[in-house]
Amino acid sequence: MNDIVVKTEDVVKEYRMGSNILRALDGINIEIERGEYISLMGPSGSGKSTLFNMIGALDRPTEGQVYIDGQNMSQLSQRQIAAFRCHRVGYIFQSYNLLHVRSAHGNVTLPMIFAGISEKERNQKAEKLLDMVGLGDRMYHLPDELSGGQRQRVAIARALANDPSIVLADEPTANLDTITGREIIDLIKRLNTEQGVTVISATHDLKMLDVSDRIVDIRDGLVERIRNRDEIEIEVGEVGGEGE
Amino acid sequence: MQQRTPIEEQIDLPFIESLRISFQSLKIRFGRSIITTAGITLGIAFLVSVWTNNEIGVALQESGRQSTINTFEETTEQGISTKDIWLIVMSLIVCVVGIANSMLMAVTERFREIGTMKCLGALDGFVVRLFLLESGFQGFSGALIGALIGTLGAVLLGLKDYGLDLFFYFPLLPAQPENGPMQLGVIIVILLGCILGMILAVIGSSFPAWRAAKLPPAEAMRTEV
Ligand SMILES: Nc1ncnc2c1ncn2[C@@H]1O[C@H](COP(=O)(O)OP(=O)(O)OP(=O)(O)O)[C@@H](O)[C@H]1O
Ligand SMILES: [Mg+2]
Numbered sequence: 362m363n364d365i366v367v368k369t370e371d372v373v374k375e376y377r378m379g380s381n382i383l384r385a386l387d388g389i390n391i392e393i394e395r396g397e398y399i400s401l402m403g404p405s406g407s408g409k410s411t412l413f414n415m416i417g418a419l420d421r422p423t424e425g426q427v428y429i430d431g432q433n434m435s436q437l438s439q440r441q442i443a444a445f446r447c448h449r450v451g452y453i454f455q456s457y458n459l460l461h462v463r464s465a466h467g468n469v470t471l472p473m474i475f476a477g478i479s480e481k482e483r484n485q486k487a488e489k490l491l492d493m494v495g496l497g498d499r500m501y502h503l504p505d506e507l508s509g510g511q512r513q514r515v516a517i518a519r520a521l522a523n524d525p526s527i528v529l530a531d532e533p534t535a536n537l538d539t540i541t542g543r544e545i546i547d548l549i550k551r552l553n554t555e556q557g558v559t560v561i562s563a564t565h566d567l568k569m570l571d572v573s574d575r576i577v578d579i580r581d582g583l584v585e586r587i588r589n590r591d592e593i594e595i596e597v598g599e600v601g602g603e604g605e
Numbered sequence: 606m607q608q609r610t611p612i613e614e615q616i617d618l619p620f621i622e623s624l625r626i627s628f629q630s631l632k633i634r635f636g637r638s639i640i641t642t643a644g645i646t647l648g649i650a651f652l653v654s655v656w657t658n659n660e661i662g663v664a665l666q667e668s669g670r671q672s673t674i675n676t677f678e679e680t681t682e683q684g685i686s687t688k689d690i691w692l693i694v695m696s697l698i699v700c701v702v703g704i705a706n707s708m709l710m711a712v713t714e715r716f717r718e719i720g721t722m723k724c725l726g727a728l729d730g731f732v733v734r735l736f737l738l739e740s741g742f743q744g745f746s747g748a749l750i751g752a753l754i755g756t757l758g759a760v761l762l763g764l765k766d767y768g769l770d771l772f773f774y775f776p777l778l779p780a781q782p783e784n785g786p787m788q789l790g791v792i793i794v795i796l797l798g799c800i801l802g803m804i805l806a807v808i809g810s811s812f813p814a815w816r817a818a819k820l821p822p823a824e825a826m827r828t829e830v
Contacts, residue, residue, distance in 0.1 A: 414823040419821060420821040438614070444612060444613050445612050458720075460722070461633075463629070463633075467629070475618065477618075523726075
């Protein structure tokens with residue numbers, strides 16, 4: 362029996378805009394195993410971010426259930442949801458979403474403050490994490506004083522602050538150039554292989570294909586197909602072959 | 606790494622942590638804080654100057670000295686002109702609307718921050734407390750400065766109207782003249798101005814902050830200002 366971390370059951374999300382109802386997710390069923398690297402792919406507006414929000418408990422589905430670690434998310438109290446976001450998940454966003462009033466270090470310590478970790482311990486951890494993402498010499502800079510790639514590194518360090526078992530990344534490379542994007546992908550992949558963190562990432566970025574264990578193609582709020590690693594490798598190989 | 610353990614309940618932050626976070630936030634966005642606080646200062650300065658001016662007018666009328674300006678004005682039986690009541694009510698409205706507006710703007714541009722803090726594990730109550738502390742501090746300091754400026758303005762006006770007599774009959778403390786209205790006195794007016802400014806700032810900020818904190822983080826983070 363495989364260890365399922367994330368399971369969605371007929372997840373539907375509707376947005377009401379006046380009298381119009383937009384069905385952003387139209388019954389999503391996926392299962393994600395512990396330690397997997399999953400990429401959600403699909404055209405703009407297909408529902409990737411919406412699904413990301415459902416899995417990360419950042420919004421509630423209109424219908425259907427999301428299970429994380431076997432827990433039905435709709436049955437959690439407000440306090441449990443806050444603790445879930447604090448401890449179990451690390452979020453990485455396209456637009457970084459750093460708190461611009463806090464330094465890199467202050468951003469990384471905030472989730473640890475919420476977790477009630479002592480000041481000494483959280484300072485050590487923040488330094489360790491910022492070192493790991495290569496920002497050891499920029500710890501006390503404000504986000505406004507950092508480049509896009511550096512900000513995303515801070516966001517990654519912050520996402521890891523409370524040792525989450527899942528990292529959710531919504532187009533983490535979309536605002537970055539190719540090389541910086543590649544570095545960010547490698548960093549996330551390293552967490553996945555070295556620390557066994559489950560990574561779920563929405564992306565348009567083809568560079569993300571060859572690090573993924575499985576790719577979930579989303580179209581019009583539905584899972585169009587799921588490809589796994591061997592199929593991907595063939596396709597990447599073909600793409601590479603065409604260039605010769 | 607926790608696995609398969611039941612999901613725990615989020616803890617409350619110690620008050621001192623909230624205090625630290627709110628002060629740091631005020632400090633770093635100092636420029637913006639000053640602008641918001643200036644909105645409070647202006648509103649309270651206006652209100653207190655009109656009010657104090659009125660107190661001075663009444664006190665000097667009681668004492669039998671008439672302002673050269675007020676002599677020709679229609680006064681009510683108690684000695685407060687309807688124009689003065691009108692002015693006080695107007696300045697009160699300007700003050701309420703001005704402060705509510707500047708607090709609302711200051712919170713709205715921070716919706717994304719609120720959503721982000723919730724992603725990191727903030728409880729709704731923490732978000733509200735943060736804004737309560739920040740706005741309480743801004744409200745009190747802004748209103749105190751405003752009240753002092755307003756009083757100064759009213760004193761200068763009074764000097765122009767009544768000359769140095771102003772200082773002999775200055776309505777500093779509450780007084781109950783025999784056949785006149787209760788006079789609050791300038792000290793009470795300043796105090797009321799400070800309290801009002803603080804209450805308005807706190808309500809004007811915590812109400813929208815509470816609404817934003819109630820939103821799912823995905824929605825709070827979508828708002829672009
Ligand atoms: N809060 C909202 N209110 C109304 N409609 C929304 C909302 N959020 C998303 N939508 C709509 O839902 C659909 C799916 O949006 P979503 O953001 O999930 O797409 P996406 O796949 O992430 O696209 P992109 O690649 O551009 O980020 C879109 O048609 C979008 O307009
Ligand atoms: Mg998206």
